[in-house]
Amino acid sequence: MIDLHTHTFFSDGELVPAELVRRAAVAGYTGLAITDHADQSNTVWLLSNLVDVVDALGAANNMQVLAGVELTHVPPQMIAGAAKLARDNGAEIIVVHGETIVEPVIEGTNRAAIEAGVDILSHPGLISEEDVRLAAEKGVCLEITTRKGHSLTNGHVVKLALQYGAKLVIDNDTHGPGDLMSPEMSHKIALGAGLTEAQIAAARQNSADLVARAKGK
Numbered sequence: 001m002i003d004l005h006t007h008t009f010f011s012d013g014e015l016v017p018a019e020l021v022r023r024a025a026v027a028g029y030t031g032l033a034i035t036d037h038a039d040q041s042n043t044v045w046l047l048s049n050l051v052d053v054v055d056a057l058g059a060a061n062n063m064q065v066l067a068g069v070e071l072t073h074v075p076p077q078m079i080a081g082a083a084k085l086a087r088d089n090g091a092e093i094i095v096v097h098g099e100t101i102v103e104p105v106i107e108g109t110n111r112a113a114i115e116a117g118v119d120i121l122s123h124p125g126l127i128s129e130e131d132v133r134l135a136a137e138k139g140v141c142l143e144i145t146t147r148k149g150h151s152l153t154n155g156h157v158v159k160l161a162l163q164y165g166a167k168l169v170i171d172n173d174t175h176g177p178g179d180l181m182s183p184e185m186s187h188k189i190a191l192g193a194g195l196t197e198a199q200i201a202a203a204r205q206n207s208a209d210l211v212a213r214a215k216g217k
């Protein structure tokens with residue numbers, strides 16, 4: 001299993017990257033992206049902490065670890081610039097903190113993330129049909145999340161993604177050890193969001209494809 005959305009204590013997570021990676025490996029994960037909360041003020045710092053260590057941490061734990069960011073509450077008109085800053089500083093994956101219904105994320109964030117061509121739009125809340133259509137066209141993955149609160153709109157995201165052919169990924173948004181969902185529980189949550197076995201397998205493959213692309217394999 002792969003979780004492409006996690007936090008360390010470089011933002012509001014509980015663990016240092018080495019422990020997060022170790023605990024994920026022991027929990028049966030084969031891939032992990034470290035995506036701490038970022039805006040223009042800390043993106044360079046976050047990535048400078050990560051880019052030189054992720055491959056060694058991954059190799060030591062027999063898994064793939066990606067250096068990334070979750071652009072969080074970045075105003076829509078600044079998202080494309082922040083994404084470029086992250087790419088230019090070695091980000092292997094860019095997640096944008098979407099319009100979850102449990103936080104006052106600025107309207108237009110979902111659209112700006114998709115237009116910027118980021119990798120994953122996380123917890124996109126009550127995303128519009130038009131934005132889901134655009135995500136499908138641009139190949140931006142929409143996230144189904146096991147995270148409390150953000151997960152309340154999983155069913156809506158699944159319904160529209162299937163309708164318009166947008167790609168999905170399933171993430172935990174891990175902040176602490178207890179968030180590293182077992183594969184069984186993650187599977188149940190995905191089924192509960194309305195995905196079939198085949199659609200869950202396709203979502204897992206989308207995550208694997210993002211890892212493979214990041215590592216050039």
Ligand SMILES: [Zn+2]
Binds near residue numbers: 096097098122123
């Ligand atoms: Zn988020």
Ligand SMILES: [Zn+2]
Binds near residue numbers: 005006173
């Ligand atoms: Zn997050």
